[in-house]
Amino acid sequence: MNNGNIRRKTRVTAAVSLLLLAVLAVFAIGIGSVYLPPETVLRVLFRQVDPSDPAYIIVWNMRLSRVIASVFGGAALSLSGLLLQILFQNPIADPYILGISSGARLAVGLMLLGGVMAGFHVTNPWILFLGALAGALAVMVLMLLFSARVRSVTTLLIVGIMVGYLCSALVGLLVAFSDDSSIADFTRWTMGSFGLMTWPKIYVLVLVCSVLFVLSFLLGKNLNALRMGESYAVTMGVNTKGLRVAIILISGLLTAVVTAFAGPVSFIGMSVPHICRMLLKTDDSRALIPSCVLCGGIFGVGCDLISRTIIAPNELAIGTVTAYVGVPIVLYLLMKKNKHD
């Protein structure tokens, strides 16, 4: 049956993506101001090299953390986008469009630009993380409240975009009253980069993401029932209220954890789920979730590699690269879809 086909396709795609991800990661670790050939990278990773060796220091102290962050960051944003697309039954829903990233941005702005800290300079990444988390979740809850009242998904998207604008306006207000050094800190954060990671941050990112990846996968069956709409899902025995809360919490947390550490990163959340759907030709969440995680990882590490190499020694904001790569893909898909209809 065609179901078996899809399962086979999913497995093949997963195996190929995993291989691609590994190869890309090894190259990404190797490429930089000092080039390390893949075999050196592998030797360092498997601790076949003396810790005092420069290659060892480059890999373990600089590049590896960044690559891990970009893999998990890309994966988390893709999965978050996928979950939101399923929830809102809209192909262009993603944490960025729905204002969730903007919420995190506002919260971080409030802290870095001194609003709530009343002049105290916040540099503690954990407080920043909690702030971004709170901001992202606040917008999520707001969207949830709206989604309970507003039936039309288009209206809901407009609400999300409005919330995003409002957050930006508030940030603008904060910027107007801030000193230059805070603004510089904040701007650096909003540019988005996977380069600011330390090992403790990596541990948190990997732990939170891994748990949420598994949880999302466990929701697979119910997410599938949701594809026909909430009413149908109810008649198939799905606790839709609980599912809504679970999706919003998981995608909010995923977005928050990435945004808090790497700044707002657009377009991964929108484009990667589409790419996966195109590749697998299925909407089955049980297949899409793992492939979104893998493809998101590839997308993340690829874009990060471009962002730090294309104008080296300077660095492009990760959001800039994801937009360059993501916009054409989304546009192409929309055109193709319209032709279909």
Next chain:
Amino acid sequence: MEQLKLEQVDIGYGGQPLVSKIDLSFLQGKMTCILGSNGAGKTTLLKTIARIIKPLGGVIRLGGEDVRQLSGTRYAKEVSAVLTDRVSLENCTVWDVTAMGRNPHTGFFGALGEEDRRRVRESLEACDAWELRDRPFNQLSDGQKQKVLIARGLCQSTPVLLLDEPTSHLDIFYKMEVLQTLRTQCVREGKTVICTLHEPDLAVKCCDRLVLVKGDRILACGDTGKIVQSSAMEELYGFSGRQFDPVLGLAEFPAAEGKDVFFAGSDENTVHLFRALNRMQKGFAAGVLHQNDLLFHLGKAMGVPMVTQKAYLPITPQQADLAFFRAADYEVIVAADLPDDPLVAQNRALARRLAAVGKKVMSTAEYKALLERQM
């Protein structure tokens, strides 16, 4: 056997009751149709039974058990629903959509077993959609989509099947096919089917029981035959005895005022002339018609003035006189081609008498030809 029972149930949205204090029971193995005009609360009633919206009051019982006590999955194994929600499923074949119905029966990850696959096949076959199994759902016609959605409902393998307007937007061929499938499910599988329909004629023809919803109350509920013989149908649609003949399930446009044509008796041409004149919005009357004549039901549904006689009784001179006086006002008399039989002897005489007093009398064939020339 009572499968599903509503006790003093209030339904509505946002705390505002639309229909209050509903007492209804749905019988096992019967097809029940909920009828009512747009906005009467048919869909709300169905969605309340499907547990998509909560009742504002009262108790719904399934096999005697309060449904609030049943978990979502447990209820989904008892009651499935086909809704009017627009379903857009990308990258989804007909087989996939149907298999979604297995959701309450499958395990944690929703893997399909042998039994599940068999049910998918059976459901698609029951809806005559097995050949569509590999087609993308989004590329189907409305009629095919509806068949597949019903197959998905069947695939849930529930004793009760709810359907909200399963025939809307379908052409008559698909309407009949869908309803025939549902009838088969009732008769052969003993399923309890509860649906809403917009076509009272189809409801009368295919549903065992009717529930009429009007305003804020249940106007009537029970056996289709009994409801049809009462005046409830007329009251429901405000037909006041016209436009709809519930016995034959006949819906007709109301006849125009005016005194254009009088039909003396009826033959095989008269039914076409009735319809043709009605399309032209001409006024017409007939007499004397037997009450088992098709024209009697057609005329009744259109609201045509008629002089009638009971079935198989010869027409009396009094009835013929009444027809004679009425016919005098009409411009043209169209006389049916009647056999020389005592049953209709008075109608033959009626045409002759009208001609004798100088009325313009034509045969049905002549009048038909005249109308065709005018076209």
